[in-house]
Amino acid sequence: MLLKTFDPLKGKQLRIMDENGEIVDEKNMPELTDDQVVEAYKYMLYARQVDLKAVAYQRMGRLFTLPPNLGQEAAAFGSAYALDKKKDWMVPAFREMAAWLYWGATAKDLYLYWAGSEDGNVTPDDVNFMPSAVPVASQVPHAAGLGYSIKYKGTDQVVITYFGDGGTSEGDFHEGMNFAGVFKLPVIFFCNNNQYAISVPRRMQSAAKNLADKAIGYGMPGIQVDGNDFFAVYAATKEAAEYARDGNGPVMIEAETYRRGYHTTSDDPTKYRTAEEEAEWEKKDPLIRMKKYLEKKGLWDDDKENDYVKHAKKDISAQFKEVEEYPRTSLEQIFKYMYEEMPDILKKQKVEMEKYLAGKEGR
């Protein structure tokens, strides 16, 4: 039992693969086939291309402000991959792109959102997926409420919700965790501790030694994992999901990672951290170590990498093209989704604008 062995209060952190792609904890290595591990790497590599392209498009002025994901792919993807996307619920924050893409969102959806259309929030019908939550940690109670609905209906689903180190300071984090603890709900509270809330470092968010310690106060197990180690993230989430699915209640996972990029494209990290620190974390990058692991096993090489990246870039460009050709939001759409049935008071405002627009065209 990882949840028993890796007690955050004793300063323990689960790490299975080190920075050089070596397996340092064979005993806890999750059962995955070579094909699955290659698939996982491809998903993360694809997500990284979507992310890098997004920043590039933003710099060209073709997308608006967006939050880069660079360096956090293993935490996002590894956790999502450990769940059953055909039945479980995902309640995201806004920096888990690799998880979203695995759950069924497309690069087009993400780009559409950052290009300024609500349509980017629409998730596929066959998955359980809340839209991104912009106010920090405000999604945590939603996950708890979903957990309540699952327990109420007696289905064997679990919920995963994401938030960051900054999110753990918000009241909603505590209130949502507390509710899930009291009612023993099947929820995984997944903290992407990427060391910074914009410019404010992790140490300013909490005097607790580890953020995973917070689980204890809500009567649930907590575990800290190396968030840049796909295997550790996957193994911990897999066990948390089984634990929750079996009716034992919620779990909190803290994934220690690093936001290698900007908070958003409007941010300048040189103001609050050093190049040395960034270089240190670059060495711990989740994709670099996963590639090393695969290469050692003879499952991957530079040629495969280049081919795959080429293929991914082509696919992403095609999706971006669709976004650039996407129709502007209509007046109809602005009003249509406010209520199930449009109230007269909204109809009048819409008609007023339609008349104005018609007159303008007539001139």
Added chain:
Amino acid sequence: MAVMNMVQAINSALDFKLKDDESVVVYGEDVGLEGGVFRVTEGLQKKYGEKRVFDTPLAESMIIGTGVGMAAGGLRPVAEIQFSGFIYPGFNQIISHVSRMRNRSRGTITCPMVIRAPYGGGVRALEMHSESLEAVYGHIPGLKVVMPATPYDAKGLMIAAIEDNDPVMFLEPKKVYRAIKQEVPEDPYRIKIGKAKIAQEGEQITVVAYGAMLRTAQQGIAKAKKDGISVELIDLRTIFPMDTDTIIESVKKTGRILIVHEAARSFGVAAEIMSLVNEEAFLYLEAPPTRLTGFDTIVPFPMGEDLYFPDADRVYHHIKKVVEF
């Protein structure tokens, strides 16, 4: 037919919906075992079990925020905030999520939840227990805001609110809770949200009121009647979406309007109605649209509250003032 006060009428509505629809859950602080501090949910946990009618930890943002999740998961949450004056920690959830979910997900995820909260003053309550924030909720696109004035309306509006596929703020006038009784059918019925009621027909002036102020308005109108003044009284019932047609039609007939509410004046519901009348019935007016409201002050503690809340005499005074303009 049974005679009920508003507490019993709302209880009867909740009872019906719990029986009628498996997906309805009723929860909040003290609503389970105790049946709420006002006893609105009394007996429901015993009847429907702890899974469907339950107490929660004491945290308003969580009460509302978990409702968003429950609704996404297919339930119909009816959350109680014990006093509307304690709802503010939940404002982020109301404004950022409850009201926006349908729109930001383009209709794929909705939030059919009811947030019940006893509001208003005049009951010698403790500090922070007497506010009326309906104008704030009315200003948040995506919400519906309902304020019943009578036991009969409370039952029909509550059933409609729970059945509504959009979020409804259901503000209950605690001053009325046990103050009036009337015949209320035991069987279910619905009152359409967004439709005002002409509580009394008249010719010379339109008075608009809602919630606890309806009764105050009726008492003031009774005094005016002795002077031979014919008053049309509109019970707004729903703050948003407001039934503007009923108001405008009435003002076109009477040429005069007085709006009564206990909430602070500036940027209030009365201000909205006066704008509306100016926009749509300007040429019919015989007197300036007028309002009788709470002051733009903090609601005073009980020793000062009689000066703050509009009463029958002040309603009468204002009716005369408008009619004699």
